[in-house]
Amino acid sequence: xDEKNTKINYYQKSQIxxxxxxxxxxxxxxxxxxxxxxxxxxxxxxLAPFFDITILYPNSNIYPSEEYFxxxxxxxxxxEIFNKENGxxxxxxxxxxxxxxFNKKLEIYKDEPEGGKRCFLCFTLRMDEAYKYxxxxxxxxxxxxxxxxxxxxxxxxxxxxxxxxxxxxTKYFYSDFKKKNGINRSYELRRxxxxxxxxxxxxxxxxxxxxxxxxxxxxx
Numbered sequence: 001x002d003e004k005n006t007k008i009n010y011y012q013k014s015q016i017x018x019x020x021x022x023x024x025x026x027x028x029x030x031x032x033x034x035x036x037x038x039x040x041x042x043x044x045x046x047l048a049p050f051f052d053i054t055i056l057y058p059n060s061n062i063y064p065s066e067e068y069f070x071x072x073x074x075x076x077x078x079x080e081i082f083n084k085e086n087g088x089x090x091x092x093x094x095x096x097x098x099x100x101x102f103n104k105k106l107e108i109y110k111d112e113p114e115g116g117k118r119c120f121l122c123f124t125l126r127m128d129e130a131y132k133y134x135x136x137x138x139x140x141x142x143x144x145x146x147x148x149x150x151x152x153x154x155x156x157x158x159x160x161x162x163x164x165x166x167x168x169x170t171k172y173f174y175s176d177f178k179k180k181n182g183i184n185r186s187y188e189l190r191r192x193x194x195x196x197x198x199x200x201x202x203x204x205x206x207x208x209x210x211x212x213x214x215x216x217x218x219x220x
Contacts, residue, residue, distance in 0.1 A: 008158070031131075034144075035144075040075060054139070
């Protein structure tokens with residue numbers, strides 16, 4: 001069967017779930033895994049009218065530590081702006097930064113290309129850490145902002161979320177935030193608030209790839 005014909009419309013699934021929530025007259029809680037401020041822009045705008053949001057920041061993959069805290073501080077900046085301008089009370093939970101420990105888990109796939117097995121493991125580890133926390137506190141839903149990115153496969157991310165949901169009581173919220181002009185709205189918000197936009201995904205391996213790319217550009 002053609003792979004294109006097997007793809008699931010996760011944007012449609014998110015709309016079906018939201019319609020159900022609206023019909024029931026509920027405002028559930030959702031734990032939103034976020035990797036940075038820019039990627040949180042449109043997902044917050046999309047979810048806030050229907051959910052009480054708590055953002056979770058478990059991103060020990062990010063290297064070096066200066067980059068980790070720069071992204072965290074940019075996320076804090078945007079949450080403050082978003083709450084003030086829209087009258088919401090989005091909260092943020094910071095997780096302990098354990099980069100060396102995280103890198104040891106990724107090392108088995110250190111020679112994998114970007115977007116391969118290493119990235120799949122990285123997504124799974126971070127989403128699982130956040131999902132476990134959300135479930136422990138009894139959140140109604142869990143999801144991730146990462147489906148906003150053009151560099152990340154929403155089919156893969158939602159499959160990870162679906163598989164993790166079998167371990168927990170908290171329901172997984174399917175998403176494809178980049179769809180229906182979401183990615184363009186995200187870029188618009190990034191420019192409007194002058195948000196720092198990182199140049200590589202995060203881990204030490206993607207950082208090395210980024211530096212190599214820069215050197216290659218200089219040589220040319």
